Amino acid sequence: MALAFDDFGRPFIILREQESKSRLRGLDAHKANVAAGKAVARSLRTSLGPKGMDKILQSPDGDVTITNDGATILEQMDVDNQIAKLMVELSRSQDYEIGDGTTGVVVLDGSLLEQAEKLLERGIHPIRIAEGYEMASKIAFDHLEHISTRFEFTAANIEPLVQTCMTTLSSKIVNRCKRMLAEIAVRAVLAVADLERKDVNLDLIKVEGKVGGKLEDTELIYGIAVDKDMSHPQMPKRIEDANIAILTCPFEPPKPKTKHKVDIDTVEKFQTMRGQEQKYFDEMVQKCKDVGATLVICQWGFDDEANHLLMQRNLPAVRWVGGVELELIAIATGGRIVPRFQELTPDKLGQAGLVREKSFGTTKDRMLCIERCANARAVTIFIRGGNKMMIEEAKRSIHDALCVARNLIRNNSIVYGGGSAEISCSVAVEAAADRYAGAEQYAIRSFADALDGIPLALAENSGLPPIDTLTAVKSQQIQENNPYCGIDCNDVGTNDMREQHVFETLIGKQQQILLATQGKYAEI
Ligand code: ADP
Structure with missing residues (x-):
């Protein structure tokens, strides 16, 4: 071993053994x-x-x-x-x-x-x-x-599909509930499958998990479940026949940029600015109401004041919804993602028969289920389990079962x-x-x-x-x-x-x- 220095005076070590190492041939x-x-x-x-x-x-x-x-x-x-x-x-x-x-x-x-x-x-x-x-x-x-x-199967007789999925699940940790999980996987695949074209778009099946409960509580939701709740606790927990605005633009007054300078040296000036901001947001809320939205799902957040205003104006909202979920919600409800607020029009709203908040036991954990959607071909498998590791493994196992069911729909040879x-x-x-x-x-x-x-x-x-x-x-x-x-x-x-x-x-x-x-x- 020798110590050497590079062009910039930084020390480095040369290992002599490297030289004696030979290449395998x-x-x-x-x-x-x-x-x-x-x-x-x-x-x-x-x-x-x-x-x-x-x-x-x-x-x-x-x-x-x-x-x-x-x-x-x-x-x-x-x-x-x-x-x-x-x-x-x-x-x-x-x-x-x-x-x-x-x-x-x-x-x-x-x-x-x-x-x-x-x-x-x-x-x-x-x-x-x-x-x-x-x-x-x-x-x-x-x-x-x-x-x-x-083997032949029909939408009415899913037993052969279930049996095959059970073989996959029988070698996994979740085999305790293999019958139930196999049925869920098959129902989910059939819900999104196009049996005529023999095609299944697995992207329409969302697999969500939440720690708590037991594996037996796992259920199939004919719609989308999002790990979010209403932005304000006093907003309604159940909305029937919801018209949903799906926004990827900020739902709040524009913030002054840091490179702009705003001099506020009197209380009046501050009040005016606050008033302006409020008015701006008020107009935004009004615009949503005008186009007929009864629920706003937003990719961005809005602050507590805006939240309070939304509650007062009776416009339920959900904030910080991820991009993938937003896309799924748009597909399921037949709505369009609106990237600019000015572009919000009635025909861009998505429709869902029921939007409800689902709570779990005594915990504060809540989830939002969007069901009876316009395009019913999006489903969610909602996994429950004792700990995160169990849920992750259940997700992987269900993924395998879903793939098996999809493969059988593509080609029913076994x-x-x-x-x-x-x-x-x-x-x-x-x-x-x-x-x-x-x-x-x-x-x-x-x-x-x-x-x-x-x-x-x-x-x-x-x-x-x-x-x-x-x-x-x-x-x-x-x-x-x-x-x-x-x-x-x-x-x-x-x-x-x-x-x-x-x-x-x-x-x-x-x-x-x-x-x-x-x-x-x-x-x-
Ligand atoms: P992989 O990740 O390759 O699917 P698995 O651990 O799931 O591996 O094991 C799959 C193998 O186990 C397959 O060869 C399958 O035929 C076999 N297998 C699954 N269930 C049974 C069973 N009940 N009896 C015998 N073999 C089984």
């Missing part, structure tokens, strides 16, 4: 990459499945997150290895595209890397491995289509879970391997072995002997020609996932296989 470099990837996958492996363990993560500033969601765990993990970062991206893409299966994709990736390591040791070139994996993933992709089934789809693909890929001459054949076989990683992890996490369970289920699948046999994680007494009602979406599973394979050219 060849097989060692590949192995180092694989090891990093495996380490990430190992940390998620224990979270997979209904008996998977939750993780407690602590951020550098001491915030604690409890979660079972792969994407969230990786997001919070401070990884600095470049391959590990690729895996974080992987689970993020799965989260973005599909919303569920974020743990599974990383576990599968880790399993593929593990197999790749063995192939590397046997002297097979990384490109050959990646190519073989690519071929195998196509076989698995098509096979998934082959074993998938379609495959069975509990590792059954992976085992079936593994058998199909293994059988297809012989058709390929060349080193790829090894990689294709390894891909089949890697697919077994998911059922192995599920069995291990459920306290079952992994190899014995997997081999038993695999031979059952082949003997009975039944691709729906999986790991009986919850000890229900049957391996048949059709009987257990454990479904996953086809597109979710296909995406997992594609994503886990695609990164291989870079990772190995």
Whole structure:
């Protein structure tokens, strides 16, 4: 170690050890990459499945997150290895595209890397491995289509959708209320879905949470819930058939700017200015009333004096409403956001059948619910829970359930879970391997072995002997020609996932296989 000085005389330290450090090359470099990837996958492996363990993560500033969601765990993990970062991206893409299966994709990736390591040791070139994996993933992709089934649902019969959402929720902390939450998620998605175009805009579903109560109190509000209350406690708590002005401009007299100088040296002058200000605001209130508004929702604040005046003039108002909420309110009520006060006209007002303030127990906590809106296609899921961590995790779990319901509306094909789809693909890929001459054949076989990683992890996490369970289920699948046999994680007494009602979406599973394979050219 040596002390040196830069051009400006600032001291800095040169570490001599850096010079003696060598760069990894060849097989060692590949192995180092694989090891990093495996380490990430190992940390998620224990979270997979209904008996998977939750993780407690602590951020550098001491915030604690409890979660079972792969994407969230990786997001919070401070990884600095470049391959590990690729895996974080992987689970993020799965989260973005599909919303569920974020743990599974990383576990599968880790399993593929593990197999790749063995192939590397046997002297097979990384490109050959990646190519073989690519071929195998196509076989698995098509096979998934082959074993998938379609189920029909209608707005009246939502049971199949609920069942699929329940599979997602069964591996989360909130599984105590999975039936209820799954129903809420499905109702919310159906409320905003366009079944004809098979499209769901999840932005129309707002997920809000408030500490207090219990998870069972979670409810679906057919409208918008905003974490705000009326600006004055004496304003009405219930407004029927409200006409809402949505303002993003200040709702107060213009303030003198600091670069202007106003000399007020007498009481009269002060009174005049005050009078002016009052008059200005009075006119603003009058303008709102003239256009027919019965409620003003404002992005900005107004001071206490203005607040008092609003109460006196009988114009209820809500202040400091965030931009996202404002946008949702505008969509739901069919109103227009007014950025300049002069532009306020009757046709820009939003309509809602009921605006009410909802209070919770004896606390001073209140929320504003805007219901029976003109455009009924915006809903809010309102989560209650014992603490902030619970609510955050419930939000993440509901997000997964919403995504699953959306995916099913887009494409109503499902495959069975509990590792059954992976085992079936593994058998199909293994059988297809012989058709390929060349080193790829090894990689294709390894891909089949890697697919077994998911059922192995599920069995291990459920306290079952992994190899014995997997081999038993695999031979059952082949003997009975039944691709729906999986790991009986919850000890229900049957391996048949059709009987257990454990479904996953086809597109979710296909995406997992594609994503886990695609990164291989870079990772190995
Ligand atoms: P991900 O974040 O990948 O969705 P999860 O922890 O939610 O990970 O676990 C999902 C896995 O658990 C899937 O492979 C699914 O098939 C399986 N699974 C969920 N519920 C059950 C169940 N009741 N029995 C067996 N396997 C299940």
